[in-house]
Amino acid sequence: MKGETKNSKTESYDLVILGSGPAGLTAAIYASRYHLNVLVVAKSFGGTANLAGEVENWPGFKGSGAELMAKMKEQAENFGAKFVETNVESVEKTKEGFKVLTEGKEISAKSIILALGTENRKLNVPGEKEFLGKGVSYCATCDGMFFKNKTVAVVGGADSAAKAALYLSEITKKVYILYRKHEMRCEPISLKKLCEKENVEIIYQSIPTEIIGDKFVKSLKYTQTVKDKEVEKTIDVNGVFIEIGSTPMTELTKSLALEMDQMYIKTDKQMKTNVDGVFAAGDNTNNKFKQMIVAAGDGAVAAKSAYDFLRFGSK
Numbered sequence: 001m002k003g004e005t006k007n008s009k010t011e012s013y014d015l016v017i018l019g020s021g022p023a024g025l026t027a028a029i030y031a032s033r034y035h036l037n038v039l040v041v042a043k044s045f046g047g048t049a050n051l052a053g054e055v056e057n058w059p060g061f062k063g064s065g066a067e068l069m070a071k072m073k074e075q076a077e078n079f080g081a082k083f084v085e086t087n088v089e090s091v092e093k094t095k096e097g098f099k100v101l102t103e104g105k106e107i108s109a110k111s112i113i114l115a116l117g118t119e120n121r122k123l124n125v126p127g128e129k130e131f132l133g134k135g136v137s138y139c140a141t142c143d144g145m146f147f148k149n150k151t152v153a154v155v156g157g158a159d160s161a162a163k164a165a166l167y168l169s170e171i172t173k174k175v176y177i178l179y180r181k182h183e184m185r186c187e188p189i190s191l192k193k194l195c196e197k198e199n200v201e202i203i204y205q206s207i208p209t210e211i212i213g214d215k216f217v218k219s220l221k222y223t224q225t226v227k228d229k230e231v232e233k234t235i236d237v238n239g240v241f242i243e244i245g246s247t248p249m250t251e252l253t254k255s256l257a258l259e260m261d262q263m264y265i266k267t268d269k270q271m272k273t274n275v276d277g278v279f280a281a282g283d284n285t286n287n288k289f290k291q292m293i294v295a296a297g298d299g300a301v302a303a304k305s306a307y308d309f310l311r312f313g314s315k
């Protein structure tokens with residue numbers, strides 16, 4: 001059933017996977033091996049995993065996130081999955097299944113896997129928008145090199161902030177980490193590495209209030225709680241890396257009336273949503289442990305569930 005064409009603008013697939021991070025790509029590998037005719041639609045291949053510098057916790061692999069994603073995509077293609085890099089405009093339920101509208105194309109699908117991942121959470125302080133690309137960044141591995149031998153601040157206290165700070169400490173002269181609580185809550189191995197770095201300084205109980213500059217960022221204002229008092233402070237920095245987590249990309253799926261768990265798509269252990277034929281995998285789901293390997297596992301399960309649904313129906 002390879003890429004059936006209904007008319008010049010409509011293509012039909014057994015399974016359309018939205019998103020191509022570890023969840024979407026693993027789902028594509030598994031679903032193709034089940035001989036489903038699969039299309040992966042994504043804005044950019046690899047998703048946010050592409051931005052991971054050195055991946056240290058993918059069993060048996062050493063390399064960058066982008067390298068791993070490229071290998072996974074190639075593997076999915078070798079099993080027959082098709083890929084299209086485009087914006088998805090809408091997803092709707094139809095009598096026969098689902099209709100996915102992309103820029104200029106209508107795709108029909110008998111089943112869907114939502115693996116859309118997340119987008120960066122914003123700090124929402126003055127200067128954040130104004131200096132985006134002029135010192136403000138959400139991606140240390142993408143933009144770190146612009147700050148060679150300079151001074152930067154990383155905002156956040158979990159794994160992304162820790163990884164960004166470790167990466168930046170190798171390039172820049174000095175890295176400040178601003179975290180609102182009293183102890184970083186990243187993996188202990190990362191905290192140990194950070195504490196061993198001479199050019200990393202963690203400023204606890206601090207909340208950024210403004211990013212200041214002219215053409216480029218020059219300083220960061222923050223309030224710090226010192227002995228129960230809030231003190232206003234400023235540090236001179238050339239860059240501010242905002243690593244304060246992310247929110248799931250679920251906007252597109254509103255039309256499907258999916259049951260949600262707070263902002264995340266609710267699934268059961270088979271990665272089924274409350275809508276027959278719709279499965280979800282990876283960071284856009286209510287799975288609490290947001291890791292590439294977990295997303296990949298979700299993707300495998302979602303592909304098997306989609307296969308069972310197409311073969312045996314919803315029961």
Ligand code: NDP
Nearest residue numbers: 123156157158159160161163180181243244245246289290
């Ligand atoms: P998280 O949501 O885990 O953490 C966000 C951090 O930013 C927290 O420290 C949070 O503070 C802080 N924060 C949130 N909002 C604000 C705000 N408005 N102002 C200031 N600080 C704020 O996001 P991560 O991106 O770090 O991680 C996401 C997931 O990805 C996690 O599951 C993580 O384990 C995983 N990950 C794993 C990696 C690995 O190598 N194993 C690498 C990167 C991510 P508070 O602590 O107070 O909530």
